[in-house]
Amino acid sequence: MTHWKFGIIGGSGLYDLPGLTDVSHRVVETPWGAPSDALTTGTLNGVDIVFLPRHGRGHRIPPHDINYRANIAALKMAGCSDIISISACGSLKAELPPGRFVVVDQYIDRTRSRANSFFDTGCAAHVSIAEPVCHRLAALAAEAAEAAGAPVTRGGTYLAMEGPQFSSRAESALYRSWGCDVIGMTNMPEARLAREAELPYASIAMVTDYDSWKVDEAAVDVPAVLAVMRQNADLAQLTIARLTDMVSDRDRTPSPQGIETGLDTAIITPPDARDPELVRKLKAIAGRVL
Template sequence: MSHWKLGIVGGSGLYDLPGLENVRKQAVETPWGAPSGELTQGTLNGVELVFLPRHGPGHVIPPNEINFRANIAALKMAGCTDILSVSACGSLKQELPPGRFVVVDQYIDRTKSRVNSFFETGCVAHVSMADPVCARLAGLAAEASEAAGAPVTRGGTYLAMEGPQFSSRAESALYRSWGCDVIGMTNMPEARLAREAELPYAAIAMVTDYDSWHETEAAVDVPAVLQVMAQNSHLARKTIARLAEIVSDRERTSSPQGIETGLDTAIITPSASRDPHVVKRLKAIAGRIL
């Protein structure tokens, strides 16, 4: 039976996982610097988990200053086979009220100041992002959320904004006109980097508010977000426990999108032209092919 090792990237309000056994904390340094915090490794319902607080312990790192490359590299270096992102988001649709869990399947990336690739001058690669999440892992995440008692929507487009400010009303209306479902500040470039690291990635976006488009609801602010987040975080912890329980007796099969071998056809720079210093760094996330 193929081995699971789940990386959990916890966002706002999710800083620990009750029930984790054989807990050990590990400070990690990657070729791209230190991740947001120590990795917490342990076993939950018989499955190995690695937990990373996206904003650092105590929520001290704003979304536009997260070292996404270090976070994904740290999980790859820890031996994770898959990554589940759990984060707060705003809703852009009436039918997705606060408290709803949306298992994302598409992204529109409106971030602008973040380094969004491990690859650089000296070694160029172009991975496919046509289907940006792992369909297998997303299905399991939805199943686990439902089993935990959360109201779940399977599939949805996540608009990734730069932040840290919330949207203007005009921006919120624009994103609604594009057909987006939820809006958040953290899933990009996280999903892009996971794909480059050949790690299947799925995301649960937990709705806390209606952003700023809603005519009868107050515009989003931190107190309102925190109030909903407490309940969402409780269900998120139950979801992760149920996910571990679900996969504990299931064979881990490869992603239907072939994510684990995605770099086979992505690296365009010939071996003889690659910068050895860049390649040395990249081996932390692409050692299989380099």
């Protein structure tokens, strides 16, 4: 058994966590470069928290230019046991209105220019992301959001688009025809990389708009997104407080999905064929098996 240590990756509007004590800020460097910003560490309800603003403070970094590998590696190197992703998203269904929290459980990845693996030529690995989120962690996140007073939908498919532009109406209609529930620009390759780093990952996607499919309403734009995000931010902060309170008296056991040992059978390159320089880098996230 180990203790809980949550890595919180927050989007815009979630730069501070009220009630966080023993706060410190630490600039870190990973083998894949610098993360989006300094890590904020502290304790909330007796539970360790490491917070990382996904876009950097002041929202400096657009979704397609985030160093996702450095972000996940920084949280792994900080000793996090689990990652909660909190982000804004668009809704692709009328029954998921702005203000709704969707704890997603599946992804369709339409990103195209992002480094989506820690592994590379010299050390190949193939992890399964058939179930890309941690079921236990997602259930805890949903319960915490409900306790915070948020309207919550448990489960849903997140379409990860490249951005930074919003969808065309034709694209939005296409994604709806695929059965997607919400659309956003940041959860991939986050979820992929978290699985490679053997970190349980769950995502709370906070609906801000109807993307571009709802022809009887104006298409999504930044002012509309920001207006709803301000409302969601308080609930998101309260959700994290409720989550830490819920687990404060519970020992943490390994994920029932075996996520913490996912690399045991994933690395295909034999030791004598591995690139030593790449292995040196990989030890930051896969030292347990290398």
